[in-house]
Amino acid sequence: MKIFYTAHATAKGGRNGHSESSDGSVKADLSVPKEMGGPGKPNTTTPEHLFATGYAACFGQALEVVAGRHKKTVPGSSITAHVGIGQNDAGGFGFDITLEAHVPGHSQTDAEALVKEAHTICPYSNALKGNVDVKLTTRV
Numbered sequence: 306m307k308i309f310y311t312a313h314a315t316a317k318g319g320r321n322g323h324s325e326s327s328d329g330s331v332k333a334d335l336s337v338p339k340e341m342g343g344p345g346k347p348n349t350t351t352p353e354h355l356f357a358t359g360y361a362a363c364f365g366q367a368l369e370v371v372a373g374r375h376k377k378t379v380p381g382s383s384i385t386a387h388v389g390i391g392q393n394d395a396g397g398f399g400f401d402i403t404l405e406a407h408v409p410g411h412s413q414t415d416a417e418a419l420v421k422e423a424h425t426i427c428p429y430s431n432a433l434k435g436n437v438d439v440k441l442t443t444r445v
Contacts, residue, residue: 320352341390353400357386360429364404367427371419379419383407402433403440410445417443 313327320337321344333350337343361384372379389401404424408416420443424430433439 321346324352324355353388353390357388360388360402360404360427361386363429364406364423364427367423367430368406368408368419370426371422375419377411377415377419379408379410381407381409400433400437402437403442406441406443408443408445413443413445416445 314324314331315327316322316324316335318335320335323332323334325332333355334346334348335351336346336349338351339345364386365382365384368379368382368384384407385405387403387405390398391401393399404420406416406420406423408419411419420441424439424441430439
């Protein structure tokens with residue numbers, strides 16, 4: 306694989322700690338949410354928020370790339386990533402992910418085809434393939 310870019314980040318203190326990118330562009334204080342039995346400190350985030358943000362952005366770019374390959378554009382499109390975490394049947398933990406794509410200006414059929422194809426090229430989607438069932442919903 307030809308590497309185009311590598312990001313670096315360090316987390317200290319686990320889910321009740323701090324995570325920061327090596328260039329300082331991302332700095333996040335973390336706290337386990339109350340729903341998971343943690344303190345749910347104000348002005349903090351979770352790894353799931355960070356993952357959802359990255360996945361939504363990456364998938365949105367994949368959608369733009371796919372549209373361009375078909376000589377189409379997707380202005381005004383947006384991706385919302387819903388990332389749930391819970392206990393799996395094996396006693397470990399896993400994700401429940403839904404990507405909600407809003408692709409205005411296209412028919413429902415065309416929008417769904419673009420979203421489905423974007424799912425095949427997005428690095429986040431490819432990383433999860435075979436491990437997490439990612440549900441796709443599309444609206445125009």
